[in-house]
Amino acid sequence: MITYKNPIVIERADPWVYKHTDGYYYFTGSVPGYQEIEVRRAKSLNELEHGERASVWQAHATGAMSSLIWAPEIHFIQGRWYIYFAAAGTDEVAKGTFQHRMYVLECDNENPLTGNWIEKGQVKTAFESFSLDATVFELGNKLYYVWAQKDPAIPGNSNLYISEMQNPWTLCGKQTLLSIPAYAWEKVGFLVNEGPAVIIRNGKVFISYSGSATDENYCMGLLWADAESNLLDGYNWHKLAEPVFMSSEKNRLFGPGHNSFTRSEDGKQDVLIYHARPKIVTEGDPLDVPDRHAHAQVFSWSEDGFPVFGEPGQPMTGREG
Numbered sequence: 001m002i003t004y005k006n007p008i009v010i011e012r013a014d015p016w017v018y019k020h021t022d023g024y025y026y027f028t029g030s031v032p033g034y035q036e037i038e039v040r041r042a043k044s045l046n047e048l049e050h051g052e053r054a055s056v057w058q059a060h061a062t063g064a065m066s067s068l069i070w071a072p073e074i075h076f077i078q079g080r081w082y083i084y085f086a087a088a089g090t091d092e093v094a095k096g097t098f099q100h101r102m103y104v105l106e107c108d109n110e111n112p113l114t115g116n117w118i119e120k121g122q123v124k125t126a127f128e129s130f131s132l133d134a135t136v137f138e139l140g141n142k143l144y145y146v147w148a149q150k151d152p153a154i155p156g157n158s159n160l161y162i163s164e165m166q167n168p169w170t171l172c173g174k175q176t177l178l179s180i181p182a183y184a185w186e187k188v189g190f191l192v193n194e195g196p197a198v199i200i201r202n203g204k205v206f207i208s209y210s211g212s213a214t215d216e217n218y219c220m221g222l223l224w225a226d227a228e229s230n231l232l233d234g235y236n237w238h239k240l241a242e243p244v245f246m247s248s249e250k251n252r253l254f255g256p257g258h259n260s261f262t263r264s265e266d267g268k269q270d271v272l273i274y275h276a277r278p279k280i281v282t283e284g285d286p287l288d289v290p291d292r293h294a295h296a297q298v299f300s301w302s303e304d305g306f307p308v309f310g311e312p313g314q315p316m317t318g319r320e321g
Contacts, residue, residue, distance in 0.1 A: 029275070034069045053113070057105055064101065071086055077168050102123040146198060160209055193210075195259070256274050257274060
């Protein structure tokens with residue numbers, strides 16, 4: 001069993017890791033202060049804290065991309081690098097939530113740390129409202145976009161949606177509602193479904209996501225659909241009634257979530273990348289406390305082909321996916 005020197009990166013919430021064909025792990029996450037996008041790379045997850053790093057984009061001085069730069073993700077799609085991130089024009093809350101929208105950056109250089117990043121603009125969805133935490137995946141020669149957004153007609157902060165993409169910055173066709181906060185563990189503090197991440201294994205498409213406020217109640221849930229089904233048909237998606245990864249008092253890891261998936265250095269095991277706090281936040285807004293650190297943990301698969309994440313700080317042992 002591979003073990004990691006956790007946390008692998010200090011003070012980086014919403015950690016995203018992409019393992020590229022060049023042998024590097026590319027890492028990004030929310031930078032405290034929320035005014036820039038940083039990308040790191042290293043040949044192992046344990047080296048990311050002190051690996052190469054570059055600030056590839058800065059928030060605008062004014063306007064829609066000037067405040068609260070949240071949860072960037074780096075992807076390599078169709079021969080180019082893309083970063084998806086949420087940004088707002090103000091840090092003020094209006095109508096019970098922030099004012100974020102999703103945006104895309106593109107880089108056609110081999111090395112995204114030294115390449116030139118171009119703004120491709122906002123990802124336009126069916127309705128104009130609070131939107132964040134987009135991810136993308138490819139399956140069956142199609143590119144899909146999964147994201148969190150507030151529907152003004154549905155109570156709560158954010159739901160999860162899926163759409164096909166015309167290109168890496170434009171949606172096309174039907175936009176399908178996947179999940180709304182329905183269970184008590186998704187509604188502590190706030191009614192939240194956010195931070196989706198996709199892993200395709202054992203003939204299924206799994207989407208992990210996070211729910212509740214960003215304090216110790218933050219935790220992960222799971223959706224799934226058959227990989228050969230119509231992923232834009234909401235009836236093909238299923239949702240577990242219980243969380244799959246939650247705070248560990250024993251291991252002093254609180255509010256685990258907003259994860260990504262990668263493979264181990266030897267390519268043999270799946271690895272969960274997630275953030276967690278070392279203690280419970282007792283004063284102030286948890287969003288303003290920069291102690292969410294990035295962790296890596298090997299996980300296994302059950303006999304019926306579902307991910308088994310175990311407990312934060314205590315990975316499960318079992319068969320490989």
